Amino acid sequence: MSGAGWDSEIQRLAAVKALRLLDTPREERFDRITRLVQRVLDVPIALVSLVDVDRQWFKSCVGLDAEQTHRSVSFCSHAITEPTMMEIPDATLDPRFADNPHVVGEPHIRFYAGQPIAAPSGHLVGTLCAVDMVPRVLDDADRECLRDLAAWVELECAVVQATQWEADTVRARTDFVSVVSHELRTPLTSISGSLELALSGDFGDLDPRVRNLVAIASRNADRLVRMSADVLDLHHMRKGDLRLTFDRVSLAEVVDHAVHSVAHASRTGQVPVVVTCPDTLHVRGDADRLVQVLTNLLANAVRVSEPGTKVEVAAERTGNWTTITVRDHGPGVPADRLNAIFEPFVQFDVPRQRKAGSAGLGLAITRGIVEAHGGTIRAMPASGGGSVFEVLVPADGPQDEDRPWW
Numbered sequence: 202m203s204g205a206g207w208d209s210e211i212q213r214l215a216a217v218k219a220l221r222l223l224d225t226p227r228e229e230r231f232d233r234i235t236r237l238v239q240r241v242l243d244v245p246i247a248l249v250s251l252v253d254v255d256r257q258w259f260k261s262c263v264g265l266d267a268e269q270t271h272r273s274v275s276f277c278s279h280a281i282t283e284p285t286m287m288e289i290p291d292a293t294l295d296p297r298f299a300d301n302p303h304v305v306g307e308p309h310i311r312f313y314a315g316q317p318i319a320a321p322s323g324h325l326v327g328t329l330c331a332v333d334m335v336p337r338v339l340d341d342a343d344r345e346c347l348r349d350l351a352a353w354v355e356l357e358c359a360v361v362q363a364t365q366w367e368a369d370t371v372r373a374r375t376d377f378v379s380v381v382s383h384e385l386r387t388p389l390t391s392i393s394g395s396l397e398l399a400l401s402g403d404f405g406d407l408d409p410r411v412r413n414l415v416a417i418a419s420r421n422a423d424r425l426v427r428m429s430a431d432v433l434d435l436h437h438m439r440k441g442d443l444r445l446t447f448d449r450v451s452l453a454e455v456v457d458h459a460v461h462s463v464a465h466a467s468r469t470g471q472v473p474v475v476v477t478c479p480d481t482l483h484v485r486g487d488a489d490r491l492v493q494v495l496t497n498l499l500a501n502a503v504r505v506s507e508p509g510t511k512v513e514v515a516a517e518r519t520g521n522w523t524t525i526t527v528r529d530h531g532p533g534v535p536a537d538r539l540n541a542i543f544e545p546f547v548q549f550d551v552p553r554q555r556k557a558g559s560a561g562l563g564l565a566i567t568r569g570i571v572e573a574h575g576g577t578i579r580a581m582p583a584s585g586g587g588s589v590f591e592v593l594v595p596a597d598g599p600q601d602e603d604r605p606w607w
Contacts, residue, residue, distance in 0.1 A: 213281075216324035217251055220358055221365050222260055230357050231261035234350055238331050239263050241346055242339070246308070246332035249318070249354055250277045257327070265308065265332075274301055280315035281325040286344060289313040291336035312337045314344075316351035321359045329354050393422040445487040445573055452482040452491075452516050452523065459495030460514070463503055471508035474499060477515040484523050485597050490570045497563040498527040498590050505531030506587075523596045530587040539580045543568045 217223065231249050238247035246264035250257045257275040259268055272278050279297065280287040292298040292310050303310050315330035329351040339347070396419035398404070400412065407415060456478050460467075467474050484491075495514070502512040510530035517524055534542060543564050571578045576594030583589045 213324040213326065214254060216320040216322045217253060217326045219322070220251070220320060220326065220362055222358070222361060223251060223253060223258055225260070227261060230360075231354065232263070234329065234353055234357075235261045235263045238329065238347065238350055241350075242314075242331045242343055244312075244331040244333045248277075248330050248332070249327065250275075250330065251327035252278050252281055260327075270303070274303060276301075276310070276313045277315055277328040277330060280328045280330070281317050284317055284319070284325060286314060286316045286348065287328075288315075288339060288344075290338050308332075309334050311335050314339055314347060316347050318351055318354050318358065320355075321362055326358075389422060389426050393419065393426050396422055445490060447485055447487060450484055450486050450488045450491060451480075452484055452525070453478045453480045455488060455491045456495060456514055456516065456525075458492045459499050462492070462496045463499045466500060466503045467512070470503055470506070472503045472506040472510060472512055474503070474512045474514060477513070479516075482516055482518055482523070483596075484594060486574050486594065487570075490573075494567050494570050494592065495525070495527070497567045498592075501563065502527050502529035502531070502588075502590075505529055507531065510587075518596055521596055523594050525592040525594075526589055528583050528587060528589045530583075530585075533582055533586060534580050534588045536582070542580060543578070 235247040235249055248259050249261040250259050252272060255272050256269045257272055257277050289295055290312060292304045292313060298304050310332055312333035313330060315328035317325045318327045318329060320326045331347065396415055399415050400419060456476055460474050460476060499512060506512060506529045513528045515526050568578050571592055571594060574594045576592060578592050581589050
């Protein structure tokens with residue numbers, strides 16, 4: 202075999218392994234196909250075979266008491282050299298198979314028809330084949346039937362592989378979240394606390410240059426702690442584990458807490474936050490999570506706004522619904538990204554957003570919390586420039602004090 206041939210075979214074998222079907226138990230999804238081949242083509246033996254390094258292994262087999270045969274005596278290893286059906290009317294008359302031990306001995310194969318099976322990658326990994334002990338020739342209808350059933354096998358292989366990939370993704374995500382939760386977040390919190398303690402002056406004054414470096418490290422440690430918290434929140438939302446503790450909540454207090462959370466950024470960025478919210482306005486919801494929603498929206502609004510502009514937050518009740526809006530005077534969200542920005546890790550080209558090192562998780566988490574309250578959130582262009590984020594939540598939530606709500 203040439204170098205190019207070996208490369209192609211290595212890739213083909215990798216596709217076989219990627220299916221993760223070798224040496225797995227029999228499955229009805231494949232057995233029903235071989236039973237159909239047996240009945241429709243009226244043959245005693247029907248197989249779904251996968252051609253491995255030195256063997257052909259049967260994922261499904263009817264009419265033959267075997268799990269595999271050596272590749273050197275395999276009909277299917279010849280069939281997979283071309284994408285078209287290989288049909289052998291009489292194996293005793295074909296020089297490739299006339300002295301094959303399965304022809305001269307049990308099960309005394311005479312007729313063989315094998316339609317190659319392609320993996321999702323396109324590589325030919327095996328066949329769906331029909332075998333008989335007497336010479337015969339398929340008609341056009343029989344060949345079309347075998348091709349159609351082979352396409353069904355390919356579909357089942359794709360489903361199996363996709364299911365495996367999904368399971369791998371879930372495991373990888375779980376492992377990643379575990380690392381973030383236990384191996385990363387805990388030491389980061391400790392580092393952040395230690396840096397804040399060093400900056401407090403309780404252990405003496407720092408040299409101005411050292412203090413500047415420690416302040417930079419402290420800000421970045423805080424950012425990583427927040428990012429790890431965001432990852433965990435997003436993970437719990439996707440698992441349906443986010444629980445809300447409902448109570449009667451003063452929306453004015455929620456807004457006040459959120460405004461206080463962004464006060465430093467607002468002051469240093471010279472972007473004041475202007476609030477219009479009646480003191481009498483209440484909703485039934487999770488106070489901490491609602492503060493998280495407003496904090497995320499206000500932090501984004503302050504971050505993208507130019508110095509000297511303002512961020513406006515307003516709330517009102519109309520019927521059974523409460524509307525909260527946050528309006529900034531920044532560059533605005535591109536029209537084609539108004540929906541995409543609520544997906545995890547999505548960002549667009551706003552220099553101040555990049556500079557702040559945003560991971561693009563805040564709005565995804567915000568949407569999850571709002572939807573868990575039975576509400577909706579949307580972004581829209583603001584008149585005169587900038588953006589408006591509108592949160593719509595039911596004013597009266599469920600009476601249960603602790604439950605997931607979706």
